[in-house]
Structure formats: C-alpha cells, structure tokens
Amino acid sequence: MALEIVVGTQWGDEGKGRVVDMLSAGAAIVARYNGGDNAGHTVTVGSTTFKLHLLPSGMIHPETMGILGTGVVINPATLLKEMDMLRSRGLEVTPQRLRLSFAAHLITPVHQALDAAQEAARGKDQLGTTGRGIGPAYTDRASRRGLRAMDLLDLDQFAEKFKVHIAAANLALVNLYHAEPLDGAALLPEYLNFARQLQPYVDDVGRQVQAALAEGKRVLAEGAQGTLLDIDLGTYPFVTSSSSLAPAALTGLGIGIMPVGRIIGVTKAFQTRVGAGPFPTEVMDENAERLRGTGSKPWDEFGTTTGRPRRVGWLDGVLLRYAVRINGVTEQTLTKMDVLSGLPVQRICVAYRTGDKIWDHLPMGPADLSTFEAVYEDLPSWDADLTGIRTWEELPSAAKQYVCRVEEVSGVPVSYISVGPERDQVIERSV
C-alpha cells in the first residue's frame, strides 16, 4: 500500500482530528510525524469528546496502532496522562497499540521554563507560543544536546544526561533571562518514573510502518499544526519549530522515499489563526463573532491547547493554492461548512493587491504578508442549517457553488465536507 498523509492547509486547527478519526477506520497504523503537545485535536464520538494533544487521534479506533515518529517532541507527562485518559474510556494502550520512535526528542520542564522566559523577553514582539516548550526542545535537538526517547532505556545514563540537561538550561535561564533555576535533583525521580513506564514503547517505528505497508495494510500519517506554521515555508517567524508539511512525513517517521498515495489537505471553510502574525483576510466586524462562536460548544473557535479565542477571517485562496502546491495535496476535506450558514455574504480571497498590481501567487512565500491587500470575490449566501445534510444533492445550491469555487481556486477536488463535529456529520463526494 502507499502511505496516506493528512495535512492542514492553513494555520492549524482545521479540524484534522476528526478527519484523521474518519480516515483511520480500517487503518492499521496512524502515525504523527511532527510537533508535540502544542497540537490540539478534538474528536466527538456520540456524547464523548476526546481532546488529544500528543497521541494520534486515530487511536480512538481500538484496532488501530498509534505511532509517535522521529519528528515529534514528546512530553512524557502529557503522554502518560493521555494514555491513562484513553484507558479510562475503555481503550487498550499497550506496546502492541502504541510505539514511540527511539529518535524522538523529549520535552522537559526546562523547555517549558525557557519557552516562557523567551516569550517574556520578546516583549511586544511575542510569537504567542502555546507555552509547551516546543521551540526550546527543537532548539536542543538542533544543538545536539537534547534527550531522546532511546535515552529512557538506560536509567543510570538517563540520570546523568538529565542532570547535565537541567544544568545547561539553568545557565541560560539565570544568566540570559534572569529567571529562577530549576531543581534537577527534585525533578529526576519523576522522570525516572516516566522512563520506567515508557521503556516498553520505544521502538524503530520506521520499520513498523514499512512492514505494515509491505503487507498491504493502510498507514495514515497525521500532520500536526498546519502548512502556514511550518518552520521553513510558513509565515516565519510566526511559525512553530517543526516541519509540518506533507513531505516531512517521510523523515518524520523514519522511512525512505516511497510511493505516497492520497495527500489529504484539511481546509476549514473559513480562515482562523491563534497567536500573532500576519492575516490578510482577518475579519473584525460582527461576522467575526458568527465565525468564532461563543466558546460554549467544543467546536467553537477557542484553542484546544490554550483556550485562547482564535482570530477569524474569510477563506484565503492565495494561501490555499500555495499550501496545495508545497504539500502536493491531491484532495481536500472542507470542514465546518455548517458555520457559514446565515452569514450575509460568502467571501473568498482570490488574489492579493499591492498598489495597482494584482498577484495570484506569493512572490516570496508568506513570510511578509503585511503589504498585501486581499482581493475578494463575493458569492451568494444561504440560510439553511447544514448540520443534518448527508448528501451533496441535498446541499443548497449556494453552498454547492461555494465548494465548487474552493475547488477552482485551489486546483484540487473536495472529497469530503464536514457539517458538524459528530463522526457521521460528513458529506462524501465521489471525485
């Protein structure tokens, strides 16, 4: 079988969790290849809502194995908590159901302390990180002083490395950021306890993935965050610290170049972003509240990880075309279509303008979008509630027109449309 990849085409929070949950039915493995517990995936199954930050959302299917790949940074405390949460809901979490890459880096409390100190030091130029220590953990990886999952296997060596790790971070915390040092000796017993619990799960996950594909089984690679938060090709410096694009699935899982099948781009029907940074189609008027919701429902636009209200705006077709190109997206899932019902107008950004010049692409990637003004196309609106609709034929013609325009603007077909948070609130199209 060829690997299938799910990737967010925007600034994260596209609804990948529920899409991965849907596509995981029948998959042997669901594997995350980047990011850490900065991600937030909400999946609603009947009256139960699962909020996962680190474990792949496909693990909600009892027969599917979860993998955290080489490109992931693992906070052991979060991981063990999520493993327990799944167990408390009747799901088995054993080494037969979960594997961690030996090469995945670990997040420790010093990374979180450094994240907070670095954000504070940025003053008015804060990035609005999730505070989970993601940036400092990837910094340690690049500086070749990180702790890796395989370090958990030898407790004596781990204890030594842990002490050195905390001491090095304390130097930076105290001397650069004038923050309080952490007490390595006090933290060590907890980490040794984490190590004992996680040892059986550490593995060469690339071999697992390749063997499953060779046996004709389905493997789904789950990207965290989104295209525009990618460390290289996102809205730098307002990005995360990992490679979130679909091509990173191969290195992030530790597998070689191999045939890739579907690359499913998850696109929210409108645009949202949490944290600072440019947002050309941002909406500040009364439509913003309609798009965001009040926070009373799990699917309203408030961060799963931070609880922060998300910034909202019209769908940005220029950024979507860019995302399709750099990921190699072959098909899309359009999420949250139901939220657009009842808006006075449906608006899609189809190009950018600078002075008299119209751009249908980004001349230099999305790093500096501040000089671009969005050029919009207005489409007819609809009032009907879409949440009960399950077939393309039943959709109001204005909603169909919106979907077709998204396909034209992005250049790839929309194969699924979600109209609510429940598993069955999806319209499948043959494309």
Ligand code: IMP
């Ligand atoms: P960090 O990943 O915590 O370093 O945060 C860097 C930027 O990425 C901030 O703007 C965060 O809000 C954003 N970010 C990180 N993870 C997610 C996510 O899963 N969804 C949406 N935004 C995210």
